[in-house]
Amino acid sequence: MTDQDEERRDQDPTRLCHTCRMPVSALATRCRFCGAKLERPRKSDEVLTVKDLGGERGSTYTPSANVVRALEAFAEEEKAQSSNQTQTGGTRSRIRRIKRTQEESRQKLEEALDELDPSKIDIYAKDILSRKPKESEKKPAGTLDDLGRKLFSAVIFIVAVVFLYFIVTFGWNWLRVGGAVQPAAFQTFPNRAEAMLAEGQPLPDVHREAVRACQVDNSPENSRILSRVRRRLMEQIEAQAYSKPFNMQNITDANRDSSAAATVDFDQSLADLAERMRREAATYKFILTSLNKEAETALFTLNNPYVSEKEQTVSPGELLLDRFLVTSISSRGVALEDTHPKAGRRHLLAKPLTTVLPD
Numbered sequence: 001m002t003d004q005d006e007e008r009r010d011q012d013p014t015r016l017c018h019t020c021r022m023p024v025s026a027l028a029t030r031c032r033f034c035g036a037k038l039e040r041p042r043k044s045d046e047v048l049t050v051k052d053l054g055g056e057r058g059s060t061y062t063p064s065a066n067v068v069r070a071l072e073a074f075a076e077e078e079k080a081q082s083s084n085q086t087q088t089g090g091t092r093s094r095i096r097r098i099k100r101t102q103e104e105s106r107q108k109l110e111e112a113l114d115e116l117d118p119s120k121i122d123i124y125a126k127d128i129l130s131r132k133p134k135e136s137e138k139k140p141a142g143t144l145d146d147l148g149r150k151l152f153s154a155v156i157f158i159v160a161v162v163f164l165y166f167i168v169t170f171g172w173n174w175l176r177v178g179g180a181v182q183p184a185a186f187q188t189f190p191n192r193a194e195a196m197l198a199e200g201q202p203l204p205d206v207h208r209e210a211v212r213a214c215q216v217d218n219s220p221e222n223s224r225i226l227s228r229v230r231r232r233l234m235e236q237i238e239a240q241a242y243s244k245p246f247n248m249q250n251i252t253d254a255n256r257d258s259s260a261a262a263t264v265d266f267d268q269s270l271a272d273l274a275e276r277m278r279r280e281a282a283t284y285k286f287i288l289t290s291l292n293k294e295a296e297t298a299l300f301t302l303n304n305p306y307v308s309e310k311e312q313t314v315s316p317g318e319l320l321l322d323r324f325l326v327t328s329i330s331s332r333g334v335a336l337e338d339t340h341p342k343a344g345r346r347h348l349l350a351k352p353l354t355t356v357l358p359d
Contacts, residue, residue: 015041193225203233204257211264226265233261234273241280242342246358248284255281282306283321288334288350298326298334300350324348335359 013026019036026041063071193210197203210226241254255277262274285303289311292298299313300320307321314326314334324336333351336359338344349359 191222191225193229197229197232203229203236204260207233207261208264230261230265230267230270233257234269237261237273237277238342241277242340242344244344244346246338246346246348246356248355251277251281251284279306283323284356286320286350287355288352291329291334291352293329293331296329298329298350 014023015026016022017024017031017034017036017038020031020034022031022033024031024033024038029038029040030036031038191210191213193206193213196206196209207226207229210222210229214222214226237254237258240250240257243250255274258270258274258277262270282304286300287303288298289301290299297313297315299311301311302309302321304321312320314320316326316328318326319339320326320336323339325339327335327337327347329335333349336348336350336356338346338348347359349357351357
């Protein structure tokens, strides 16, 4: 191989062999180093420009003055011709409207003269007498049909409302007692309230069972059992609220149980008890905010929604909220005594910025 061949080979485009990674000619089909077979190279898409195709750069064409004047004259001539056509068309349309109006007036005049002709009056009278009534004149029959349809729709609506009422009533009773309600004569509903009471189950559960039995079968026996369970539940709630020593959790539980009992049993005594327990729980919502040991005074913030005062300052021997007697004021806090008749003179201790505690 001559030096010219070597120089020509170096100038040819090359690519790498995929096996030995040595440079070979881009047009070679076999590697001259390792002998591996090579695929033909892919021909890249050629992008030809306007210049490559022999074109020239675009330029802006500027017409001469003569061409511009000719175009303007042509445009003015077209505008004038269009205006003349419009005026001519408007005149022709007005003439047509005038002729049409005159023709209609002439026809109406001829019709009026024909009606006044004596030879045709008898014919008109016979025609009027023999004419059948129009559909619009048959109003009574149509009115009766409409009335019948309205009455039928009203009856259907009333029947649907009554049927829906019975369905809703039956469904509510079914959901309230937890199943289908059968007539009392064919139903035997066991009242488990006494058995639950003998087993020592919680009184709120026993009370709900007694209420359910009365809702299904309001017999004298079930009413007697419900009255006895209700009385025992009320006694338990009051004993829990006024327990000694003082316990705020007991008052909260009593308030919860009384409200739950009043929602299932609509007896007035339970409603009154629930109201008393709400007021009892609100009575203890006071906080000691400041304490003056030298003056032996204490300032309480009242969070009771049933009283109008928001603050109260007390000294030893005075009553807080007309109920709690202040027995002493010391570094420990304010010692109180509950004077409620059912509270048993239980002792409480109010510390700064905390809820009341048993003493």
